Amino acid sequence: GENVEQHPSTLSVQEGDSAVIKCTYSDSASNYFPWYKQELGKGPQLIIDIRSNVGEKKDQRIAVTLNKTAKHFSLHITETQPEDSAVYFCAVGDSGNTPLVFGKGTRLSVIA
Amino acid sequence: EAGVTQFPSHSVIEKGQTVTLRCDPISGHDNLYWYRRVMGKEIKFLLHFVKESKQDESGMPNNRFLAERTGGTYSTLKVQPAELEDSGVYFCASSHPGGGKRYFGPGTRLTVT
Numbered sequence: 672g673e674n675v676e677q678h679p680s681t682l683s684v685q686e687g688d689s690a691v692i693k694c695t696y697s698d699s700a701s702n703y704f705p706w707y708k709q710e711l712g713k714g715p716q717l718i719i720d721i722r723s724n725v726g727e728k729k730d731q732r733i734a735v736t737l738n739k740t741a742k743h744f745s746l747h748i749t750e751t752q753p754e755d756s757a758v759y760f761c762a763v764g765d766s767g768n769t770p771l772v773f774g775k776g777t778r779l780s781v782i783a
Numbered sequence: 784e785a786g787v788t789q790f791p792s793h794s795v796i797e798k799g800q801t802v803t804l805r806c807d808p809i810s811g812h813d814n815l816y817w818y819r820r821v822m823g824k825e826i827k828f829l830l831h832f833v834k835e836s837k838q839d840e841s842g843m844p845n846n847r848f849l850a851e852r853t854g855g856t857y858s859t860l861k862v863q864p865a866e867l868e869d870s871g872v873y874f875c876a877s878s879h880p881g882g883g884k885r886y887f888g889p890g891t892r893l894t895v896t
Contacts, residue, residue, distance in 0.1 A: 707887070712889075713889055714789075714887040714888050715826065716887070717884055717886065760825075768814045768833065768881075770816055770828040770839060773825045773826040774825060776825065776826075
């Protein structure tokens with residue numbers, strides 16, 4: 672089955688700096704790659720997703736890049752703010768309805 | 784549009800007792816998923832409903848866990864009898880009939896003492 676590795680497990684950045692979180696996956700048939708943000712006491716919130724027919728997608732300060740050949744994808748957050756502090760999960764699946772496989776999460780701390 | 788809701792938000796029970804968790808998906812979402820996160824580990828898949836049918840229950844840990852989705856609307860997940868290792872946060876997610884984006888509920892934190 673699919674195996675998803677996520678790094679780093681914790682990340683601290685100064686406010687205004689950029690943060691990058693990376694994930695690798697094993698199943699070359701996977702074609703859907705969402706990122707979720709989980710704040711304390713809340714459920715995972717979908718923040719951005721990408722499908723395998725594109726290499727990059729941006730939404731304001733958040734971007735995701737995908738390298739299908741190398742089977743890895745990354746989340747980029749620019750101009751970080753304290754409210755970006757949370758646990759971020761990458762996930763892998765298909766664009767249908769099969770269950771997502773998640774990484775172990777990255778705890779991001781943005782220091783003011 | 785209302786999001787995915789879950790009840791209760793927290794539950795503390797003793798080993799051997801029974802607990803039932805409930806999930807109400809987004810209206811019109813045929814796909815409903817249960818996931819669990821145990822003590823800082825990854826979010827792990829438990830099972831998947833399409834309407835009222837169990838599409839995939841490969842993630843269910845054992846037969847102490849029973850999920851239902853009568854009528855294809857809300858779902859319940861019953862743990863009977865609960866064990867200490869069942870403690871964790873149980874999440875429900877739903878998606879449109881065609882799949883794609885999965886939306887998560889706030890979770891139920893279960894503590895078994």
